[in-house]
Amino acid sequence: xxxxxxxxxxxxxxxxxxxxxxxxxxxxxxxxxxxxxxxxxxxxxxxxxxxxxxxxxxxxxxxxxxxxxxxxxxxxxxxxxxxxxxxxxxxxxxxxxxxxxxxxxxxxxxxxxxxxxxxxxxxxxxxxxxxxxxxxxxxxxxxxxxxxxxxxxxxxxxxxxxxxxxxxxxxxxxxxxxxxxxxxxxxxxxxxxxxxxxxxxxxxxxxxxxxxxxxxxxxxxxxxxxxxxxxxxxxxxxxxxxxxxxxxxxxxxxxxxxxxxxxxxxxxxxxxxxxxxxxxxxxxxxxxxxxxxxxxxxxxxxxxxxxxxxxxxxxxxxxxxxxxxxxxxxxxxxxxxxxxxxxxxxxxxxxxxxxxxxxxxxxxxxxxxxxxxxxxxxxxxxxxxxxxxxxxxxxxxxxxxxxxxxxxxxxxxxxxxxxxxxxxxxxxxx
Amino acid sequence: xxxxxxxxxxxxxxxxxxxxxxxxxxxxxxxxxxxxxxxxxxxxxxxxxxxxxxxxxxxxxxxxxxxxxxxxxxxxxxxxxxxxxxxxxxxxxxxxxxxxxxxxxxxxxxxxxxxxxxxxxxxxxxxxxxxxxxxxxxxxxxxxxxxxxxxxxxxxxxxxxxxxxxxxxxxxxxxxxxxxxxxxxxxxxxxxxxxxxxxxxxxxxxxxxxxxxxxxxxxxxxxxxxxxxxxxxxxxxxxxxxxxxxxxxxxxxxxxxxxxxxxxxxxxxxxxxxxxxxxxxxxxxxxxxxxxxxxxxxxxxxxxxxxxxxxxxxxxxxxxxxxxxxxxxxxxxxxxxxxxxxxxxxxxxxxxxxxxxxxxxxxxxxxxxxxxxxxxxxxxxxxxxxxxxxxxxxxxxxxxxxxxxxxxxxxxxxxxxxxxxxxxxxxxxx
Numbered sequence: 001x002x003x004x005x006x007x008x009x010x011x012x013x014x015x016x017x018x019x020x021x022x023x024x025x026x027x028x029x030x031x032x033x034x035x036x037x038x039x040x041x042x043x044x045x046x047x048x049x050x051x052x053x054x055x056x057x058x059x060x061x062x063x064x065x066x067x068x069x070x071x072x073x074x075x076x077x078x079x080x081x082x083x084x085x086x087x088x089x090x091x092x093x094x095x096x097x098x099x100x101x102x103x104x105x106x107x108x109x110x111x112x113x114x115x116x117x118x119x120x121x122x123x124x125x126x127x128x129x130x131x132x133x134x135x136x137x138x139x140x141x142x143x144x145x146x147x148x149x150x151x152x153x154x155x156x157x158x159x160x161x162x163x164x165x166x167x168x169x170x171x172x173x174x175x176x177x178x179x180x181x182x183x184x185x186x187x188x189x190x191x192x193x194x195x196x197x198x199x200x201x202x203x204x205x206x207x208x209x210x211x212x213x214x215x216x217x218x219x220x221x222x223x224x225x226x227x228x229x230x231x232x233x234x235x236x237x238x239x240x241x242x243x244x245x246x247x248x249x250x251x252x253x254x255x256x257x258x259x260x261x262x263x264x265x266x267x268x269x270x271x272x273x274x275x276x277x278x279x280x281x282x283x284x285x286x287x288x289x290x291x292x293x294x295x296x297x298x299x300x301x302x303x304x305x306x307x308x309x310x311x312x313x314x315x316x317x318x319x320x321x322x323x324x325x326x327x328x329x330x331x332x333x334x335x336x337x338x339x340x341x342x343x344x345x346x347x348x349x350x351x352x353x354x355x356x357x358x359x360x361x362x363x364x365x366x367x368x369x370x371x372x373x374x375x376x377x378x379x380x381x382x383x384x385x386x387x388x389x390x391x392x393x394x395x396x397x398x399x400x401x402x403x404x405x406x407x408x409x410x411x412x413x414x415x416x417x418x419x420x421x422x423x424x425x426x427x428x429x430x
Numbered sequence: 431x432x433x434x435x436x437x438x439x440x441x442x443x444x445x446x447x448x449x450x451x452x453x454x455x456x457x458x459x460x461x462x463x464x465x466x467x468x469x470x471x472x473x474x475x476x477x478x479x480x481x482x483x484x485x486x487x488x489x490x491x492x493x494x495x496x497x498x499x500x501x502x503x504x505x506x507x508x509x510x511x512x513x514x515x516x517x518x519x520x521x522x523x524x525x526x527x528x529x530x531x532x533x534x535x536x537x538x539x540x541x542x543x544x545x546x547x548x549x550x551x552x553x554x555x556x557x558x559x560x561x562x563x564x565x566x567x568x569x570x571x572x573x574x575x576x577x578x579x580x581x582x583x584x585x586x587x588x589x590x591x592x593x594x595x596x597x598x599x600x601x602x603x604x605x606x607x608x609x610x611x612x613x614x615x616x617x618x619x620x621x622x623x624x625x626x627x628x629x630x631x632x633x634x635x636x637x638x639x640x641x642x643x644x645x646x647x648x649x650x651x652x653x654x655x656x657x658x659x660x661x662x663x664x665x666x667x668x669x670x671x672x673x674x675x676x677x678x679x680x681x682x683x684x685x686x687x688x689x690x691x692x693x694x695x696x697x698x699x700x701x702x703x704x705x706x707x708x709x710x711x712x713x714x715x716x717x718x719x720x721x722x723x724x725x726x727x728x729x730x731x732x733x734x735x736x737x738x739x740x741x742x743x744x745x746x747x748x749x750x751x752x753x754x755x756x757x758x759x760x761x762x763x764x765x766x767x768x769x770x771x772x773x774x775x776x777x778x779x780x781x782x783x784x785x786x787x788x789x790x791x792x793x794x795x796x797x798x799x800x801x802x803x804x805x806x807x808x809x810x811x812x813x814x815x816x817x818x819x820x821x822x823x824x825x826x827x828x829x830x831x832x833x834x835x836x837x838x839x840x841x842x843x844x845x846x847x848x849x850x851x852x853x854x855x856x857x858x859x860x
Contacts, residue, residue: 018722022580022722025721026580026581026582029582029647030579030580032647032760032761032764033579033647033756033759033760034579035761131577136723137578137720137722137723137724137726138726139572139573139576139577139578139726142569142572142573142576142577143569143572143573143577146569146572146744146747146748146753147561147569147572147573147741147744148567148569148740148744149460149463149464149743149744149747150452150456150460150739150740150742150743150744150747151456151740152456152459217459217462217463275708275729278703278705278708290567290740291455291736292448292452292567292736292737292739292740293566293567293730293731293736293737293740294567294730294731294736294737295730295731296567296568296569296728296729296730297715297727297728297729297730298726298727298728298729299705299726299727299728299729300723300724300725300726300727301723301724301725306721306722306723306724307722307723307724309580309722310578310580310581310720310722310723311577312580313579313580314576314577314578314579314580317576317579317580318576321753321754321755322752322754323576323751323753323754323755324751324752324753325751325753326463329463330462330463331462331465334462
């Protein structure tokens, strides 16, 4: 048996402890599959005494994870601290400077500093592996980087945040409102006490920025993303979506456009028959379009100790086997600095719900606003009547530009009989 | 730039020509991603003159693919001839004996000789790569072998034959009968002139045997598979499936059982909400259950020039990058010789359609036969009435053993009022 791959783990939260459990439970199997054992020689976490359900006998404890990254008896450092700067960044930089491979689940860090870290790693002949940073246990990074390596990817679309997908699924299944379901999700541990990273789309955006870099061989450009969350989705919109044959999902979408790449995270209506519409609850799913392979769909658990540990260990086995690939599919110094296209350039169909006073003539004003912006209506629904009262009117449009749509919505929002700001959700082909 | 990976391609049918087209179309991209160019130095096919839409200038032509495997200026031989023995086998063996890596799309060859070929390759330090042999462009081999490497797989279930899935999907969508839709599929090129390999489940069984070996680290045991095709599926069964909340799919299923592995290919009813039920037409899909990662689903095009070429090229890029992994996930000499469990041991639920004379007392006889074999009924449907005539009666059972079910069906088939052999389809959880 060849000598072991020694590793050190920084951060022993849910994922860190899960990784140690997996390595212990599968040690013989992993030694067989990897051709050498994987041995945890050092760990570091904030609190030393806590029982994490893992045996740390014989493992060196470091109070300072940065010191561990520099000094541990380890070929690879596993960074599971999290956060886009501070300690996590220092751990990764120190590990690479000390000639150690890095495996990380930290999407925030890579979304901000991914290109620089990849360059540092590759210049030193080291691996910076991040399967666990995106879509938990789904091997999407390996699929894009290696499995689909023969393809030019034109479009990638994913449900990348389990918290949002759980909330949207539960809203649909129960008819309840966002705030109510979020509250429940927090009690169940599916949403954080401060849920904004998830529900405002930031977490999905970090992941999309990384997948987009990998799919298009482009430098990570988090600042170029358009990001909207799901706070404004109401039970009424979900009900109308069903009636119109759609399901509402928080999507991350990256696609080639004229002269650049569109990268956007926002709620979207997708056709019920689209594979991504069937990705429910805490599951994640990613649809890719490659020029030779066509459409490929990957689904699985997007978070949690087991799935994320599965991804961390896959990266460790690659290192143990000496399997290497560029961090973002092409050498970091050859990544394109492709332009991220502004959202105004987006072309798509739209769903708009208006709360209007039910009186003759209102619809003529709305229709005129759309016509003035050269937007074609596909359908109009006014289900309820309440003469003189406020009723929902739902429109769907044919393809239009985002800028035209925004102009039209500004005008419509100003119509006296329109009593709330228009509720707009983009329609995607799924 | 490092020196090119020189390759030779044996077989220039749809997939061979598609591979050459992909390599030509993406040559710059592949050189960037792989770190070195991939260059086709030699080809061999039956007919030299034919226009295949690819430029063969500067490429050495071999009339004899075995001679090419021995003599070509190539580090890797791509075997796209097909067939479980004869030339294809000789090409692979000769290539390995000559110290060349082998990339193959040949599931029949590997289902019969996979363990032996893997042992030869690994003993010589060579790669035997087969992503293209299973599920076309879906990177399922890489996912199981590397992406999910940290998991013990308990169950794997797949739609592995696009021809059958196309036929079943079309039957459902149009209400037409099997023979009619098969005829159309042959005209459209989705089914071969001799369709038996596909529709009798052999092709799916070849693929399942390989995935099963990989998932369980077991020697390939094609002989241990239970195989049924889709010839006996009627429009009436498809209609009843819908009514009962199921969809009929030809599934390949491999799962751990007590003391061995169940490996079986047969039509099955899966719940409409199961991800695999949504895999339609020529698409393939594979669901895996891993102990840490949970359920993972991969879907994509299972055949055709582009998707298969995508898989061949992914294997070539692995070779170009020096990325290696054991052929079936663990070293070939360490593959388990796990027992394939006989179908009689299978436990599951069943759908049974009987064509019976509509007269009092018939059902009592049927129910008694089931009771005598200790099989519990879940539901009984008799939709139409035709006193004295023949009507369909549909039963579904709770979990029972295959052997008990077969005994019950033999008795039921012997009842005077039962006018056709019972039509049985297994129900799977999907």
